[in-house]
Amino acid sequence: MQRARIIGTGSYAPEKVVTNADLAKLVDTTDEWIVERTGIRERRMAAPGEFTSDMALKAAVRALEMAKTRPEDLDLIVLGTISPDMPMPACAAFLAHKLGATKCFAFDLSAACAGSLFGMSVASQYIATGQVKRALVVGVELLTRLIDWDDRNTCVLFGDAAGAMVLGPSEDPNRGILSTHLHTDGAQTGILCIPGGGSMHPQSPEVLKEKLHKVAMNGREVYKFAVKSLTSAVEEAFAANQITGKDVQHLIAHQANIRIIDAVLERVGIPRERAWLNIERYGNTSSASLPTTLDEANRAGKLKPNDTIAMMAIGAGMSWGSGVVRW
Ligand code: UT7
Numbered sequence: 467m468q469r470a471r472i473i474g475t476g477s478y479a480p481e482k483v484v485t486n487a488d489l490a491k492l493v494d495t496t497d498e499w500i501v502e503r504t505g506i507r508e509r510r511m512a513a514p515g516e517f518t519s520d521m522a523l524k525a526a527v528r529a530l531e532m533a534k535t536r537p538e539d540l541d542l543i544v545l546g547t548i549s550p551d552m553p554m555p556a557c558a559a560f561l562a563h564k565l566g567a568t569k570c571f572a573f574d575l576s577a578a579c580a581g582s583l584f585g586m587s588v589a590s591q592y593i594a595t596g597q598v599k600r601a602l603v604v605g606v607e608l609l610t611r612l613i614d615w616d617d618r619n620t621c622v623l624f625g626d627a628a629g630a631m632v633l634g635p636s637e638d639p640n641r642g643i644l645s646t647h648l649h650t651d652g653a654q655t656g657i658l659c660i661p662g663g664g665s666m667h668p669q670s671p672e673v674l675k676e677k678l679h680k681v682a683m684n685g686r687e688v689y690k691f692a693v694k695s696l697t698s699a700v701e702e703a704f705a706a707n708q709i710t711g712k713d714v715q716h717l718i719a720h721q722a723n724i725r726i727i728d729a730v731l732e733r734v735g736i737p738r739e740r741a742w743l744n745i746e747r748y749g750n751t752s753s754a755s756l757p758t759t760l761d762e763a764n765r766a767g768k769l770k771p772n773d774t775i776a777m778m779a780i781g782a783g784m785s786w787g788s789g790v791v792r793w
Contacts, residue, residue: 475529503723505724505745509751524628543561580720603631715740727741
């Protein structure tokens with residue numbers, strides 16, 4: 467079995483900035499409430515006519531450049547998203563075409579905010595078996611088109627972005643993706659979902675009227691579930707790799723709420739200064755959150771060979787997990 471390694475990272479966020487003050491003009495909220503309860507100061511919004519696959523393309527090109535990989539040399543694209551260009555076909559197919567990745571197979575993966583961690587895990591298994599030599603994993607969301615701008619419980623949280631990672635076989639068996647531990651609890655489908663637009667509530671005037679095609683969330687339940695399950699997933703990863711929080715140089719996490727991250731950090735013994743954060747600037751970008759953060763840390767030159775990186779992510783499903791990477 468060949469261990470997989472991340473050989474390139476890339477990210478992209480649209481230019482348009484939406485501040486908390488902008489949102490306070492739309493709904494009954496304040497900059498103070500949003501910053502204090504979430505850590506978010508601003509988020510980005512895709513331009514009219516900009517699609518999910520366009521954002522994915524920009525992040526992917528950057529990751530491929532770093533990995534010195536041509537699109538036509540990709541064997542696999544896994545794209546984590548819940549906001550694709552269309553319900554069918556896969557957003558990954560649009561991306562493959564825009565990239566010129568003509569030899570790969572490409573599919574979307576639906577694990578919401580955990581999409582890029584799940585995608586990294588899937589792609590690394592293909593590399594481990596030798597079936598794939600070069601894989602592109604993308605986490606991309608254009609959530610500003612899927613949120614209800616009248617709902618202060620959700621509209622202050624989310625933003626648009628894309629992140630990408632190129633995976634290849636590691637020459638050094640001690641470096642690369644050491645482990646991933648993934649979980650899903652389908653009993654929690656109701657606490658975070660987009661109820662309309664599928665087979666349960668097909669598109670109809672009623673679905674639109676009731677706004678069932680928009681993100682619905684029980685924030686408090688998601689919060690409690692996230693702290694509990696992320697803590698146990700990171701502990702599981704530590705046990706599997708026989709490490710503790712002290713051995714971790716970097717935490718790269720999905721960022722939904724700074725308070726969730728802080729609560730988990732405290733429980734697993736990772737100092738706060740080791741967590742890479744961009745929630746303040748981008749908000750919750752769902753599956754894009756983890757790879758954009760990884761790319762920022764990487765391009766800042768902060769990830770040194772043999773550094774240990776802990777990863778964690780959670781999203782609708784609920785689906786969640788952890789990863790350990792030796793850089
Ligand atoms: O990406 C994975 C999925 N998402 C998450 O992980 C999100 C997890 N949940 C959270 O991050 C937090 O639960 C929220 C940030 C969504 C909410 O924070 P909270 O501290 O759990 O607040 P709450 O829902 O308990 O609401 C407290 C109060 C309520 O008012 P009352 O009932 O106490 O009068 C809300 O109506 O805050 C009110 N509220 C707001 N006030 C101002 C809710 N949203 C807002 C808002 N501005 N935007």
